[in-house]
Amino acid sequence: MNHDIFPIKNKAIASETALENLLSDSLDLVQNALNNSELSLSARVEIALKVLDLSGVYHQLNRPANPNDYPAVAESPATDTPKLLEANFIQIDNFLSPEEQAETFKIAFQNHDKFFPSGVANKEENTRKSSVLLVQNFDEYYNQIRHKILQIRPKILAQLNLPTFLVSWVEMQMTAHNHGDYYYIHQDMDGEKIANRVLTYVYYFYEQPKPFYGGDLRIYPTYINGDSYTIGEQFVTVEPRHNSIIFFDSRMKHEVLPVFCPSGRFEDSRFTINGWIHR
């Protein structure tokens, strides 16, 4: 008889019980929080939305009319009637507090020598010209910004009429566009490694008075036909306002128009903290 099997079994039962206790405690905590009138209504709504999100109920409520519409679009076979994503975005002004803005500039300026020329996965050269700072250089700050972004995510998804989804990762980087920099028409989820990008965000910051011209972001109506994405003509223009953040559907084609920065100083660049919320 193999006696070894019992300790393993007992251990498994013990961890199952521990997990059940944890779940039960967590449920009690959530229940209490929902009924706690000392918490603000928005805090309680945030908790309720999280619960609905995790349970899948919220997801069902927000699904588009055709359940096959999204997110399986890219894998579906080509049809004669492409689906149109209207050019659309949300812009929120005054996103960061003065202290947070100061920290943002500090990170950009102190890491000047760590910015490197940007590239594009699987794309020809000349698609893009700018500099990038990897998130590894601002770990703590990453968590702070990530939290702020995730907090407003439900509202953004509702306003963009997008279904909610479970977040696997918030990707983040810092960029600087200086004189002559640009990013030609592209799509952010075009590639195997980045296919799970759902929502694009771009936070803009730069010195005052504005030390550059140009650099507007154009977002194009995007036709989806099977795996093929093409653009329509009626683009919308985003003015990259200092201390504003924008959000848009990562399937949408867009471009950064050339930046003119007469001084050519790094500190006078059009800066962003930008990235993608992955499902």
Ligand SMILES: O=C(O)CCC(=O)C(=O)O
């Ligand atoms: O800087 C911007 O306005 C957008 C940047 C962008 O499209 C990207 O990094 O993929």
Ligand SMILES: [Fe+2]
């Ligand atoms: Fe992009």
